[in-house]
Amino acid sequence: MSVPRQCLRELGMIGAGVMALVAAFALNMAHGEARIGVGDIIRSFAYNDDLLRDVVSGFRLPRATIGVLAGSAFAVSGALMQSIQRNPMVSPDILGISAGSFFFIALATIFAPALIVFMPIAVAVCGGLVAVLMVYLLAGGFRATPLRILLAGLIVAMTISSITGALLLLYESEARFLITWSAGSLRQNGWSNVQLVWPWIVLCLIAAFTLSRAYDIARLGEDTARSLGQKHALLVTATLIVVLVLTGASVAATGPIGFVGLVAPHLVKLAGVRRHAALIPAAALWGSSLLLAADSITYMLGSLTSAPPVGAITAALGAPWLLWLVLRRSRGGQMNAASSLDFGRAGHVSPTILLLTLLLLIGLTLLAGLMFVGGLPLSGMQVMQALSGKAAPLMQKIVWDMRGPRILAACLAGAGFALAGALFQAALRNPLADSSIVGVNGGATAGILLMVALFPAASATGIGMAALAGGMLAAATVYILAWRTRLTPTFLILIGISVSALCGAFVQILVMQTRFTDNPMVWLIGGLYGANWSTVQILFPTLLAGFICAMLVATKLELLSLGDITARSLGAAIAPVRLAAGATGVTVAAICVSQTGPVGYVGLLAPHLARFLCGHSLRAVLPVSVLVGALLLGLADIAARLVIAPGELPAGSVIALIGAPYLIYLIRRSMRT
Known part of the structure; x- marks a missing residue:
C-alpha cells in the first residue's frame, strides 16, 4: 500500500x-x-x-x-x-x-x-x-x-x-x-x-x-x-x-x-x-x-433512579x-491455544482411607456448624441432646431450624458445584472448565432475576426452572460457539467470558430497573443467607440424581480423555456421551445457583484436588470431588459466619479467598512441569 x-x-x-x-x-x-x-x-x-x-x-x-x-x-x-x-x-x-x-x-x-x-x-x-x-x-x-x-x-x-x-x-x-x-x-x-x-x-x-x-x-x-x-x-x-x-x-x-x-x-x-x-x-x-x-x-x-449503569x-x-x-481469530488459526495445563501427578492414597477420611471431615464440619456458628455457642452434648429431641425447645429450634439446614445446604451445594465441575472438565477435556467458566452461573443468575422481576411471588420450583433454563441457554451458546474452535481452552474461556459478560449486563439492567424486596447484591455474590429445609429438599434429590447419571456415563466419559478419534474407535458415542454429561452438569449447577447464588471456584478446585488424591479414573474422581466440594463450601460458610461475627461474609467471597491462592499454586506448578 x-x-x-x-x-x-x-x-x-x-x-x-x-x-x-x-x-x-x-x-x-x-x-x-x-x-x-x-x-x-x-x-x-x-x-x-x-x-x-x-x-x-x-x-x-x-x-x-x-x-x-x-x-x-x-x-x-x-x-x-x-x-x-x-x-x-x-x-x-x-x-x-x-x-x-x-x-x-x-x-x-x-x-x-x-x-x-x-x-x-x-x-x-x-x-x-x-x-x-x-x-x-x-x-x-x-x-x-x-x-x-x-x-x-x-x-x-x-x-x-x-x-x-x-x-x-x-x-x-x-x-x-x-x-x-x-x-x-x-x-x-x-x-x-x-x-x-x-x-x-x-x-x-x-x-x-x-x-x-x-x-x-x-x-x-x-x-x-x-x-x-x-x-x-x-x-x-x-x-x-x-x-x-x-x-x-x-x-x-x-x-x-x-x-x-x-x-x-x-x-x-x-x-x-x-x-x-x-x-x-x-x-x-x-x-x-x-x-x-x-x-x-x-x-x-x-x-x-432506574437507568442501567453505563x-x-x-x-x-x-x-x-x-x-x-x-471466532474470527480461531478461523484464522491465530493465537494457538494448544497449550496444555498439567496440574501434577496424582497422589497414592488408598480409596477406602480417602473416602472415610473425607466423610469424617464432613461430619466434623457439620458438627462445627451446629456448635460454634451463631450468637450462642453449644457444646457437643447439647447438640446431641437437641438432635435426639431431649433438649430445651430453644436449643432444638437453634439446631434443627436455624443451624442444621444451613450447614447441610452448604455441603450439598458444594457437592453439586463440584460434581458439575468434574463433568464439565471431563466432557470438554479442559482442566479449567466449571460452571462459571462455561456461562452456567451467569445464565442461571440472569434467568432467576428475570423470573423474580416478572413474577415477584414466584415459587421455589419456578425459580429453579428459570435457573435451569438460563443456565442451559448460556452453556449451549458457549458450547456451540466453542465447538467451532475444537473446544480449545483459550477460546472456550474467552467465549465463556463473553457470554457471562452479556448475562452480567442483563443482570445489572434488571437490578437497576426492578425494585427487589431484598438487596440483590446479597444474593449475587453467593451465600447461604436464606437456607432452610426447603433448600435441602431441593438440593439433595438434585445431587443424588445428578451423581447417579454421572456414574452411569463415567466409563464412556473416560474414553474421551484419549481423544475423539480413539474414543470413537473404541465404540464410544462421543456426541451423546458429551451431551449427557454436559446436560447433567448444567442441571445440577443451575439448581445449586438457584439456592445459593453463583458461588465460584468450588467446581474448579474440587476436581483437581480429587485427581491429586485419587488418580485420574473418573469413577473415583466423581465421588471424591463431591465430598471435597461439600467440605470446601461447608468450611467456607462456617468461616464466613465466624470471621467478623456478629457480621457475616458471603460464602462466595470466602471461597474466592481460599480458591484463588490454590489455583495460583496449581498454575505455577504446571509451568514447572
Whole structure:
C-alpha cells in the first residue's frame, strides 16, 4: 500500500472519529431527566436562562467531558496493552487492572476516607498496580503465553470483584454510593472530578503519542526491536505506568467500565490504521464516542433512579464484539491455544482411607456448624441432646431450624458445584472448565432475576426452572460457539467470558430497573443467607440424581480423555456421551445457583484436588470431588459466619479467598512441569 493512501486512510479514520465524537457529545448533552435540544442549550447561554444554564454547566457538560476523558483513557490503555503484549485480547478490564483500582478505592472509602479526598488517583493506581503484578506473577512474567495471561486476568478479576462485592455488602452505609457506581457511571455533580483527572489523563495521552514510533518498532517483535536499539524493558515499564495512571484516573472518576479498551482499538485497526501516531488519537476519539453513546443509551432505558449503569451497556455492546473477535481469530488459526495445563501427578492414597477420611471431615464440619456458628455457642452434648429431641425447645429450634439446614445446604451445594465441575472438565477435556467458566452461573443468575422481576411471588420450583433454563441457554451458546474452535481452552474461556459478560449486563439492567424486596447484591455474590429445609429438599434429590447419571456415563466419559478419534474407535458415542454429561452438569449447577447464588471456584478446585488424591479414573474422581466440594463450601460458610461475627461474609467471597491462592499454586506448578 502506498504511503499517501495509508495516510489518507488514517486521516479519514481520525476525521470520522471527530465527527462521531461531536455527534455523541451533542447526543449526551441532550439526554438526562429531561430531554433538552442542542438549540435550547445554546439559547440558554445567549438569553441568560439561569435554570437551564445551571443544569447544563453543572451537570451535563461535566458528565460529557468526563466521558470524553475516560473513554479516551480506557481506549488508549487497551491499544497500548495490545501493542506491547502483541495480544489482541487484552484490555485493562480483562487484565484485572480496573477491578484492582476499584477495589482500592472501595478499601479507602471504607477504612481511610481521607485518602479518597486527598489522593484518589494514587489510590486507584496502587490498586491497578497490585492487580497487574498479580496477573503477571501468576502468568509467568511478560513472556507468558496469551492463554496464561487471559487465565491470570480472569482469576484476578474474579477474585478481586468477589472481595469488593463483599466489602460493599458488609459496609453498605459507608460505601452506599459505590454500589451503583461499581458498574460505572458518568454522572457528575460539578467540575471537581474533571479538574482532578484531566491533567493526568492528558499528560499520559501525550506521553503515549510521544512513544508512537517505539510502539511501531515493538510490534515487530522483541528480538527485532532490540536489534534496532530499542530498550524493550524500559518501554514496557513506561507503558505500564501510562496504562495504570490512565485507568486509575478514569476509575476514580467513573468507576470500572469494561470493553471500551477492547472495542475501540479494534474498530480503528479494522479500518486499516496501523501506525501508532494515528492509532492512538483515533482510538481516543472512538473510545470517547463509544462511551458517550453508551451513556446516552442508559437515559433512553430509564430515569435517573432506574437507568442501567453505563458499564452494563458497554458490556452488552462489547461482549458480542469479543465473541466475534474470538471466532474470527480461531478461523484464522491465530493465537494457538494448544497449550496444555498439567496440574501434577496424582497422589497414592488408598480409596477406602480417602473416602472415610473425607466423610469424617464432613461430619466434623457439620458438627462445627451446629456448635460454634451463631450468637450462642453449644457444646457437643447439647447438640446431641437437641438432635435426639431431649433438649430445651430453644436449643432444638437453634439446631434443627436455624443451624442444621444451613450447614447441610452448604455441603450439598458444594457437592453439586463440584460434581458439575468434574463433568464439565471431563466432557470438554479442559482442566479449567466449571460452571462459571462455561456461562452456567451467569445464565442461571440472569434467568432467576428475570423470573423474580416478572413474577415477584414466584415459587421455589419456578425459580429453579428459570435457573435451569438460563443456565442451559448460556452453556449451549458457549458450547456451540466453542465447538467451532475444537473446544480449545483459550477460546472456550474467552467465549465463556463473553457470554457471562452479556448475562452480567442483563443482570445489572434488571437490578437497576426492578425494585427487589431484598438487596440483590446479597444474593449475587453467593451465600447461604436464606437456607432452610426447603433448600435441602431441593438440593439433595438434585445431587443424588445428578451423581447417579454421572456414574452411569463415567466409563464412556473416560474414553474421551484419549481423544475423539480413539474414543470413537473404541465404540464410544462421543456426541451423546458429551451431551449427557454436559446436560447433567448444567442441571445440577443451575439448581445449586438457584439456592445459593453463583458461588465460584468450588467446581474448579474440587476436581483437581480429587485427581491429586485419587488418580485420574473418573469413577473415583466423581465421588471424591463431591465430598471435597461439600467440605470446601461447608468450611467456607462456617468461616464466613465466624470471621467478623456478629457480621457475616458471603460464602462466595470466602471461597474466592481460599480458591484463588490454590489455583495460583496449581498454575505455577504446571509451568514447572
